[in-house]
Amino acid sequence: MTPIDWYRVAYPQQDGYDTKVVSDAAAQTYGFVPIMDLAPAPNWLGGRIRLANDIPAPGDGLIPAPFDHQSLQLAERYLQWWPECGEQLKALVKLIYIFDWPQGVGARGCFCGTPPRLGSREDTSLFGEVFSTVFDSVGFLEGVVHEMTHWKLHALGVHFEEWDDRLLLNRPEEVFESSLRKDKPRPMGAVLHAHWVCLHVLCVDMAAAASKCNGCPKGDDAEHIAAAVKRVKEGQATVGAGARWTPAGAELWRGIEDWTADILSVAEE
Numbered sequence: 001m002t003p004i005d006w007y008r009v010a011y012p013q014q015d016g017y018d019t020k021v022v023s024d025a026a027a028q029t030y031g032f033v034p035i036m037d038l039a040p041a042p043n044w045l046g047g048r049i050r051l052a053n054d055i056p057a058p059g060d061g062l063i064p065a066p067f068d069h070q071s072l073q074l075a076e077r078y079l080q081w082w083p084e085c086g087e088q089l090k091a092l093v094k095l096i097y098i099f100d101w102p103q104g105v106g107a108r109g110c111f112c113g114t115p116p117r118l119g120s121r122e123d124t125s126l127f128g129e130v131f132s133t134v135f136d137s138v139g140f141l142e143g144v145v146h147e148m149t150h151w152k153l154h155a156l157g158v159h160f161e162e163w164d165d166r167l168l169l170n171r172p173e174e175v176f177e178s179s180l181r182k183d184k185p186r187p188m189g190a191v192l193h194a195h196w197v198c199l200h201v202l203c204v205d206m207a208a209a210a211s212k213c214n215g216c217p218k219g220d221d222a223e224h225i226a227a228a229v230k231r232v233k234e235g236q237a238t239v240g241a242g243a244r245w246t247p248a249g250a251e252l253w254r255g256i257e258d259w260t261a262d263i264l265s266v267a268e269e
C-alpha cells in the first residue's frame with residue numbers, strides 16, 4: 001500500500017487525490033460504495049446527488065422543500081468558482097434531504113446536519129447523507145459542504161469525542177474552545193471538526209461572492225466573509241496551540257495551515 005500524502009488531504013485537490021483517500025477510508029469504515037453514476041431523479045449537481053425531503057422535519061418550522069427550488073441552481077453556479085469542491089461533493093455526498101424554513105426567507109444561513117435515520121450519533125448514519133435548508137442559497141451550499149466536511153473527518157477516524165491514533169494524540173478528556181460551539185469547551189476532535197468546517201465554509205462564501213459579482217465581494221457578503229475569517233483565525237490559533245499530532249497528523253495540519261494562508265490572502269484583499 002502506498003503511504004498517504006496527508007498534506008494533500010488538507011483540502012480538495014484538482015486531481016481528486018484527497019477524495020479518493022476519504023472514499024477508500026469510508027469504504028472500510030462505513031461500507032461506502034463510491035458514486036460513479038447519475039442518481040435517480042430528483043437529483044442535483046449534474047444529476048450526481050440524489051435529493052429527497054421525506055424524513056421527519058429535523059427542526060421546528062422546517063418544511064419539505066420543492067426539488068426545483070432556485071437555491072439549488074444558484075448553489076450549482078457558485079460551485080463553478082470552486083470546481084474541486086463540486087467534484088468532491090459528487091463523489092462523497094450521495095443524498096441531500098432539503099427543507100425550507102419559511103420564516104428564514106431573506107435571512108442568511110442554514111440548518112444542516114446528518115439525518116438521524118439510524119440513531120442519533122453522526123457515525124451511525126449512512127455515510128454521505130446530509131440535510132440542509134434552502135431558504136438562503138449560499139446557506140444551502142454552506143450546509144452541504146459543512147456536513148461533507150464532518151463526514152470526511154469521520155471517515156479519517158476523527159470523531160467529536162473519540163478518535164483513533166492515526167492523526168491526533170490528544171486525550172479526549174483534554175478540552176479546548178471550539179470556533180463553532182462557544183457554550184462549552186470541547187475535545188480536540190470536535191475542535192478540529194469545527195475548524196475544518198469553518199475553512200470549507202469560508203471558501204463557499206468566497207465562491208458565492210465571486211459568482212455573484214465576478215470576483216468582488218461586497219455588502220452582506222463582505223460582512224459574512226469577515227465573520228468567517230474571524231472564526232478561521234480563532235480555530236487556527238486553538239488547534240495550532242492545542243493539538244498534538246502523529247507524523248501523519250502533522251502533515252495534514254501543515255497542509256491545512258498552507259491552505260489557510262492562501263485563503264486568507266484572498267479573503268482579506
Ligand SMILES: [Zn+2]
Nearest residue numbers: 146147150197
Ligand atoms: Zn457541524
